[in-house]
Amino acid sequence: MSSSITLSAATRQNLLSLQDTAALAATNQGRLSTGKKVNSALDNPVNYFTAVGLSDRASALTDLLDGVSNGIQTIQAAAKGVDAVTSVVKQMQSVVTQAQSNATANLPKLQGTRALATAGEATATGKSIYDVTMGKTLAGTAAAATSSTPGVVGINTANANQMQLSAGFTTYKFDIGSTDTVSDLVNNINKSGIATATIDVQGQLQITGTGSDTLSVGLGKTTSGAFAVDATETAKLTGGATPSAAGGTSAQRSTLVGQFNALRTQLDQAARDAGFNGTNLLAGDSLSIAFNEKTGAAKSKLDIQGTSLSASALGIGEFKDSATAQLGADIGIQNNADLTKAADALSNALANLKSISSTFGSNLSTVQNRQNFTKEMINVLTTGAANLTNADMNEEAANSQALATRQSLAVSSLSLASQASQGILQLLR
Incomplete structure (x- = not known):
């Protein structure tokens, strides 16, 4: 404003009021357009940088959710594999029971x-x-x-x-x-x-x-x-x-050799196919699932060591069409004592599978709980950041109406102040 121009006190006061109203209206329009009351560190440094920190952590946790989700699927795939192997072992038990049903024919x-x-x-x-x-x-x-x-x-x-x-x-x-x-x-x-x-x-x-x-x-x-x-x-x-x-030979038992060994192969294949995204906990692979964005000792994670699951690992040998007792885990199907050994091995295998399944179930529950917790934390962090920077749109809308009224009144007041000067002008004419 040029200092060579003389304004009345009333005019100057009304002009300043109008300028303040215009500045407030500009701020109000900015909040209405962005939805935020703090858009930069100039608006409120404490709130701005606090909100940035909260948003960054929420973003980091969001990125970790993908890894958690993959971890859940990997554990579920392994658990399904254990279920499939368990089903095969039960079928193998049925074969052994059939073989044992004609034990008398094989007694010496x-x-x-x-x-x-x-x-x-x-x-x-x-x-x-x-x-x-x-x-x-x-x-x-x-x-x-x-x-x-x-x-x-x-x-x-x-x-x-x-x-x-x-x-x-x-x-x-x-x-x-x-x-x-x-x-x-x-x-x-x-x-x-x-x-x-x-x-x-x-x-x-x-x-x-x-x-x-x-x-x-x-x-x-x-x-x-x-x-x-x-x-x-x-x-x-x-x-x-x-x-x-010597003991006799059962033709019925002979036919069960191929059936049992085929199931044994299916057991191994089911375990090999229980992987997800390149990780198979039933092939001895390990899995590490991170739950927070920190490193070192402050890092929160769950490490899961898989197990090499196979017929041999479970102590289930092959069937041989022989009446001679076999060494190791193999079974002479014509030998009653060996069939008892096979029945015991399958019962032990089911117990081991139950233990493995229980471990996976516990791990899955832990990861799912952490997944839900992480989602809740992301919501808390996002809400906290929003509370620090978001504008109250109801309040800003009301402010917009008030500023419009105030601006109109300021213009009217400025007009009235100018009319007093015009009266003096008339006297000079």
């Missing part, structure tokens, strides 16, 4: 060919051949049973005072006492756990293995720590020199 049976008692002895004693046989004494000079004596089988304990049974990797041995009877012999065999014995209607000894391994039976004695079978003494019981019997 050793049938004696010597009658330990005769029909004549049964007549003389008034007993059955079975009862006569069970009552006979094992050791001593062979003698027929009479109405007053039980009879003697005729085992020479000087040559053979022990009986040994062998099946697979198991050996059972027991002593023959001087007063032991055939009944005692049968009972001792039944205690072995690897065979059962009975006397048939003809008075012959019959021994059946409890497993599918070849069963060997012999009478003899231990010398210098080694047991030696005496064929002659053994023949007095069985009719054979050194009797042994």
Whole structure:
């Protein structure tokens, strides 16, 4: 404003008021157009820089949500893989159960060919051949049973005072006492756990293995720590020199070999296919999920170490069409003891899978909780930044109306102040 121009006090006051109103209107229009009351550090340095810090952290957490989401999908993929493997293991259990259903056909049976008692002895004693046989004494000079004596089988304990049974990797041995009877012999065999014995209607000894391994039976004695079978003494019981019997072969079991091994392959494939975005926790991969934007000791994260899941890792071997007990985890399907081993291995595998599934479930719950927490934090930070910088649009709209009225009044007042000067001008004319 040029100092050479003289304005009245009233005019100058009204002019200043109009200028203030115009400045306020400009500020009001800026807030209405941007929606913010603080657009730069010039407006309010404290609020501006505080809001920038809050917004930057909200943005950093937003970026981390993508990694958290991928982590959740990776864990879920692994959990689905465990479910698939569990289903396969249960199918494998069904195959083992089918194989075990015809166990009797695979048991080795050793049938004696010597009658330990005769029909004549049964007549003389008034007993059955079975009862006569069970009552006979094992050791001593062979003698027929009479109405007053039980009879003697005729085992020479000087040559053979022990009986040994062998099946697979198991050996059972027991002593023959001087007063032991055939009944005692049968009972001792039944205690072995690897065979059962009975006397048939003809008075012959019959021994059946409890497993599918070849069963060997012999009478003899231990010398210098080694047991030696005496064929002659053994023949007095069985009719054979050194009797042994192998288990049978089941065609039904043979057909299950391919089925079981195919399921085993499916188990491995299901575990290999349980990855997400290049990370497979069932292949031993590790996963690290970050929950905050900090580094070093202040960094919040969850580290998950996967496990190499496979049939071998679970202790599930292959099926072999064999009656021989297999070493390691492999299973001879014609061998009853091996099938029991397979059933136990599958039960242990299910327990391990349950533990793995529980671990993944716990990890998934943790990550999902942190995901929800992060979303809430982002909302809190964004809202906090907005509270510091956003304008109250209702207030600014009301201010706009008030400023318009004020500006109109200022113009009117300026006009009235100018009219006083015009009156003086009239007098000069």
